[in-house]
Amino acid sequence: MKLSVRSIAQSVEAQLIGDGTIEVSGIASIAEATPVDLAFVQDKKGLGSALTSQAAALIVGEFAKDQTSTEGIATETTGAKPLLISRNPKLAFARAAHLLYPRPDSQPGIHASAVVHSSVRLAKDVALSERVIIGANVEIGEHTWIGPGAVIGARVAIGHDCELYPNVTIYPGVRLGNRVIVHAGSVLGSDGFGYVCDHATGRYEKFPQIGSLEIEDDVEIGANSTIDRGALEVTRIGRGCKLDNLVHVGHNCQIGEDVVIAAQTGLSGSVVVGKSAVLAGQVGIAEHVRIEEGVILGAQSGVPSNKVVRGRGVAFWGTPARPLRGYLKQLAVLARLARKE
Numbered sequence: 001m002k003l004s005v006r007s008i009a010q011s012v013e014a015q016l017i018g019d020g021t022i023e024v025s026g027i028a029s030i031a032e033a034t035p036v037d038l039a040f041v042q043d044k045k046g047l048g049s050a051l052t053s054q055a056a057a058l059i060v061g062e063f064a065k066d067q068t069s070t071e072g073i074a075t076e077t078t079g080a081k082p083l084l085i086s087r088n089p090k091l092a093f094a095r096a097a098h099l100l101y102p103r104p105d106s107q108p109g110i111h112a113s114a115v116v117h118s119s120v121r122l123a124k125d126v127a128l129s130e131r132v133i134i135g136a137n138v139e140i141g142e143h144t145w146i147g148p149g150a151v152i153g154a155r156v157a158i159g160h161d162c163e164l165y166p167n168v169t170i171y172p173g174v175r176l177g178n179r180v181i182v183h184a185g186s187v188l189g190s191d192g193f194g195y196v197c198d199h200a201t202g203r204y205e206k207f208p209q210i211g212s213l214e215i216e217d218d219v220e221i222g223a224n225s226t227i228d229r230g231a232l233e234v235t236r237i238g239r240g241c242k243l244d245n246l247v248h249v250g251h252n253c254q255i256g257e258d259v260v261i262a263a264q265t266g267l268s269g270s271v272v273v274g275k276s277a278v279l280a281g282q283v284g285i286a287e288h289v290r291i292e293e294g295v296i297l298g299a300q301s302g303v304p305s306n307k308v309v310r311g312r313g314v315a316f317w318g319t320p321a322r323p324l325r326g327y328l329k330q331l332a333v334l335a336r337l338a339r340k341e
Contacts, residue, residue, distance in 0.1 A: 001025065001100055005057045008038070009084045011099055012092040014059060018082030024056045027097050038100070040093035051081060059084045059093045103163055106145045123160065141178065153189070159217070171229065177217035183245070185224040189213040192228040192235075192251025192269055207231060209251065216240075222247060222263070231269070238275070256293065268305075284319075297321055 006020025028037040030046065033055035040059040041050045050058050060083050086092035106127040110116060114132040123142035128134070133151045141160030146152070149167040156170050159178035164170075168182050171189030182188065194207035211230025215237045221227070222245035229235055230252045237249070238257040248266045249255065256275035265283040273279070274293035283297045286305040291297070294312030302319030303309060309316060315324040 001102065003099055005038075005082050005084065008096050008099060012059075012084065012086065012095045014084035014086040014092050016082065016084055018057075018080060020082065022056055022082055025100065027093065027100060028055070030055065038093070038096055040089045042090055055081070057082045057084065059086055059089045059096065061085070061089045062087060103145060117154075129166075135172065147184070165223075171213075174213045174215070174229070176215045177219070177239070179218050180215055181220040183221060183223040183225075186221050187226045188215070188221070189229045190226060192231050194231050194251060194269065211235065211251065213237075216257075219243075225249075228253075228269075244281075250287075262299075298324065 135154035153172035
């Protein structure tokens with residue numbers, strides 16, 4: 001898609017300096033940019049090389065206002081590279097990318113190979129790709145795209161402007177909000193890992209897994225991730241959460257708004273994660289743990305059962321997870337002791 005620099009500046013609320021009629025059709029790094037690409041500069045240090053790059057236009061921070069046109073900064077009358085000045089150039093660049101790279105190319109309609117139950121309710125401009133299977137009493141909002149091979153169980157509700165990539169599986173009764181993105185191979189609403197031991201025989205009986213799963217608006221779920229339904233209640237993923245690839249969320253978990261969870265992290269059953277928490281890669285959280293608002297858990301941290309981790313903006317590390325400063329002090333003490341041996 002080709003867009004003028006002026007239209008992008010208006011959309012991302014950036015100040016335009018230079019020729020707004022120039023068109024761009026892609027995004028790139030400074031090093032890889034071509035004459036049709038838009039690039040961004042995060043800090044003043046990178047501005048010089050960006051101005052001499054092949055990029056057609058640049059999104060830059062407010063630091064660029066201090067430069068002069070003699071250094072290559074565009075003015076209304078020069079032919080220099082146009083600049084889009086933003087308080088947060090990386091965020092503006094991300095928003096520009098959404099404009100230049102819209103959702104997967106799909107035409108509204110139902111592919112001939114799709115299997116859609118007669119009771120399904122489709123809003124306008126829904127796109128169902130090849131080999132999609134849609135169960136009974138499913139509702140799908142307008143402008144939602146479902147990729148090849150996806151399976152949607154009975155009574156599922158999917159909001160508008162969602163994107164479900166190939167081979168996504170959604171079990172019956174799951175609810176997705178609006179603008180939800182689910183990447184390839186993910187499974188939503190499968191049974192939780194719940195069993196009761198018969199001590200007389202040593203065998204395990206399955207505990208009922210009849211709860212539900214609710215995914216709120218603007219959530220993105222990475223490839224091959226799994227989120228279990230509640231056992232008797234609901235598993236909930238809050239608005240704006242971002243889950244990386246290969247993340248597992250167990251039954252009855254309650255994930256607050258704007259939580260970020262990196263790859264290979266696993267949450268056991270009945271974990272509560274507060275708003276805006278950050279869980280880095282390979283974090284392991286046992287059952288009935290509470291991670292309070294704004295907590296940061298470093299990579300490979302572990303939290304034992306029934307613990308509460310609190311401290312907005314505080315980074316925790318290690319197993320069991322503890323504040324980073326204390327953790328590093330302990331490592332230093334251990335290093336000194338090792339040298340004495």
